[in-house]
Amino acid sequence: MKKRVASITVALVALGLAPAAGADDIRIGHMADYSGPTSDVGVPYGHGVADALAWVNSQGGVAGTALDVETIDYGYKAPRAIGQYQRWTSRNSVVAIEGWGTADTEALITFVARDEIPYVSASYSAALTDPKGQGPRSHHGSPYNFFYGPSYSDAVRALLQWAHQDWTARGGDGRPGFVHMGANHPYPNAPKAAGEEYAAELGFDVTPSIQFALTPGDYTAQCLTLKNSGADYAYLANTAGSNISLLRACETVGVDVQFMSNVWGMDGNAMKAAGVAADGVVFPVRTASVWGDDVPGMATVRAISAVSDPSGTAYRPVHYLAGVCSAMLLVDGLTAAAAAGEVSGPAIRSAIYGLGTFAPGALEGVCAPVTFTPDDHRGLVDIPIYRSRVAGPTDAGSVDELIAGGTMGLDRVGVISLERKAEWLGW
Amino acid sequence: MTALSAMTPCGEFRTSYRQDTTIFPTALSRNLMLAMVAVLCLVPLVADRYILDLMIRIGMLSIAALGLNILVGFTGQISIGHAVFFGFGAFASAWFVRHGVPVVAAIPLAGLATTVVGMVFGLPAARLKGLYLAIATLAAQFILEDFFARAQWFTGGVAGTITEYFSIFGFYFDTGERYFYVVLAYMVVMYVMAWNLMRSRDGRALVAIRDHYLSAEMMGINLTKYRTLSFGISSFYAGIGGALYAHYLLFVSVEAFNILFSIEFLGMIIIGGLGSVIGSLFGTIFMVMLPEVVQWGADALSGGWIDRTLRLSNSISFLREMVIGAVIILFLIFEPDGLAHRWRMIKAYWKLYPFSH
Structure with a gap:
């Protein structure tokens, strides 16, 4: 008992004095969702970010300076994220932040612009891509927001282009139907208007969107609505956890629709959980390859993965790789800024601009090359499209074994290269 | 609840109604309270941002918790939708600011707007009691939560809304150190108002309704009026707390005001002590x-x-x-009368030392 009292006292004292250690370190904030409604994909992504930053430290840090990373699980609660941001910026200032969700990232746009803190989010909302607010449909500039991946709107546009080709190739009659499905939340809503407008432009019949929550549940009613809607292509804007429930319910109901999903909507773990219901879902992948592919950068990724999994047996879903790429994007910016002599928000931002087109972390073959310019933060516009393949029951064996055995697989369908249209900037 | 009178030590008696209704029983207790506020005023000079953040949160929440205590602890009604009134105050204040009202005026206006909403949702209290009333207030929770998520014009929808710092004559309360004083000022005013209310005719009517509504009605207390009024007062406190929250965080979003938050408020007043003004503060400190x-x-x-x-x-x-x-759970078992009761015991112990029995 005495010992515990002593330890709590020590903790109190330590807290009161505030950590003075490592004052010269580069402080990085890391906001993750390990327990909220998007934790299904938040955990692998967050681990990817944390492992990559820890690995950078083990390699000697950035230009000889260690990164002091504070990871916070904010449970996908935007107000909590904002409170944490204010604590980070006023107590012991962070230089840059690795963030997560759309609601909090969009709410923080004006804050990070004011405080000049580069914010690398896992939200790919198109509203974050217009640094100067020049796009005809964008609300305001987001000069300090970056992300590694295609914007949600661009991803939907790419999928719609694919769907259009697919419809022609199948010899479909008349106008195909398109429906947007997702929760009423900033994240699934982000690409809704852009997607529906582009679908109409391409000649789809757009049917009213169908709502289903971000958490797993019974979505039979939504599947019946979908069945009666006459849609041929359904876009799932949620994350994998709720998509699994939806796909299973639609399998039971007997919905015959081509599902397309958001980048966060499908991965190896989700395929195993949903079983054959997840067969044939088409979705964009941000990285140039998936876990286990034989590419030059994969050895480094395995070294990063060993930070939290020394045995090297864990299967890393696409989100883990995206987390690594997103962390390395920031690290590249930090390294270039340090080489130029100053590690500050504006310096990191210009350093990222100065890198031209680059694969984050020199992870050739793993991270797709991205480009950021002072007028355009759409990093990635060449979007690889994959299709999930689930041939049989997925109950037995790990994801790795199921993929090795050929029961499951991710098949590359092709790459859709989008134009950097000015009217799509920030929307 | 009987603890209020039972703890009066022997030898202490009053000779006038004026003495009976005083806020501070002795000059010492008044001076101690003033000294406490003075000490709190010095806190921003020494405390770091983290401590200040905790104290500001305690301040904002304790104002709302006091409101709920007036409703539950003093009037004997129940509400499991207090968080949405807190949220309504936050959104209303942000909405007023967006329409050109300065923040200083927006906070009390938001409180008044929340009062109206609270009285509307308190109307079922005229007819319902106990568990039935609980379910009726649960409806308020869901209706308003859904309203927040959909009313783009008012709340910005699910994306939430961004608002401004508190400022007076161009002086911005944009740091924790400065905002602390705003919250402290509001806290003092709101707590003194509650103490005052409880020694007034209206306050005693609320307590009478709690203790025995039938007797209260026979004594001429208009039950409908006072029950609805109690909802209004409780919502006013929640609205002020919520408005303070909005201008501290600068961002208001619907997801903060869920039912768990409502239940947390109930937890605060139960732990702090039902029917005790200062207990609301103790309970909030405990829960935070x-x-x-x-x-x-x-x-x-x-x-x-x-x-x-x-x-x-x-x-x-x-x-x-x-x-x-x-x-x-342990707290509820071993301290069912709340922290306020323990506080009175401690005070009595020192007052009567060494002859506490």
């Missing part, structure tokens, strides 16, 4: 500090020998949630 203290414990534990032996690592954060639950 408990997760922090447990977190400190968890931090101290992680990496230590207990962690290594039991291989806790990731489970520590879950352990934290369990400890919070367990502490609340």
